[in-house]
Amino acid sequence: MTRPLAVFDVDGTLVDSRASIHAACGAAARRLGLPEPSYDRVRQIVGLELTKALHVLEPQLTQAELADYVAGFRQWFLDQYEAGHEEPLFDGAVDHLRRLKRDGWRLAIATGQNRRGVARNLARDGWADLFLSSHCAEDGPGKPDPAMLIAAMRACDACPATTVMIGDTAHDHAMAANAGVPAYGVGWGFHTAEEQLAAGARLVATTFSDLDAALDAFASGAAGPARVESLAASA
Structure with a gap:
């Protein structure tokens, strides 16, 4: 070969990144007043493109709400990286x-x-x-x-x-x-x-x-x- x-x-x-992705989904959900998703729900959507993944997680969201959800997820990670966090x-x-x-x-x-x-x-x-x-x-x-x-x-x-x-x-x-x-x-x-x-x-x-x-x-x-x-x- x-x-x-x-x-x-x-x-x-x-x-x-298991804990980080779950935490980011929870922070983004709180920002929209949504219940924090369980880890078991979050783990199923990891690997998909982010907007698609969060739509699968919360399919009832409007396009504007979904955009806010994506922004909240990304902001959580940006805040963590600015604070010096790096996934092991x-x-x-x-x-x-x-x-x-x-x-x-x-x-x-x-x-x-x-x-x-x-x-x-x-x-x-x-x-x-x-x-x-x-x-x-x-x-x-x-x-x-x-x-x-x-x-x-x-x-x-x-x-x-x-x-x-x-x-x-x-x-x-x-x-x-x-x-x-x-x-x-x-x-x-x-x-x-x-x-x-x-x-x-x-x-x-x-x-x-x-x-x-x-x-x-x-x-x-x-x-x-x-x-x-x-x-x-x-x-």
Whole structure:
């Protein structure tokens, strides 16, 4: 197999933004006098383009109210960043990325964040040197449309047979399916292993070591069947 391409989601896959995204949704809801949404409701919409995600969360809002909801969500994050807050990386994420890069993998990002969020993450120490390209919902149709993943393959001179999508939500895996790309899930983010497998993930890794092994198998040409049992189920 030629040099493979690993396309990574960000929130819930590399960056632990679970508490922050829930808090931002709650702050935006309070601003409109809405009940604060539960974490279980919020986690379902993570990965979608923001306006679409918040519309799914609160479908009764008018367009003007939805715009206010989006503005409140963004303002919460801006306030946090101005105060010096940064979402933590999941333990092992950077070592995993560096190992893949060292082994000859091409790396890219496909995220529901906007371009400002992508730039903020690429400013993390060493990140800009890891990824060949980055793609976000602001560039065009968001997940589960395949546009971001297709753009990543084009930018990295890859094809579906040499590409794998790594994410933590059904939206990631639906995007991969729409692009004809295999999808590998991770079990530490927003969606459960069962939700990810139902959306087409070939496996759901429970640790970065599990993900390393799965990607090594993919790189050697042993990507496995169309779907296998979650690694979480056998842990």
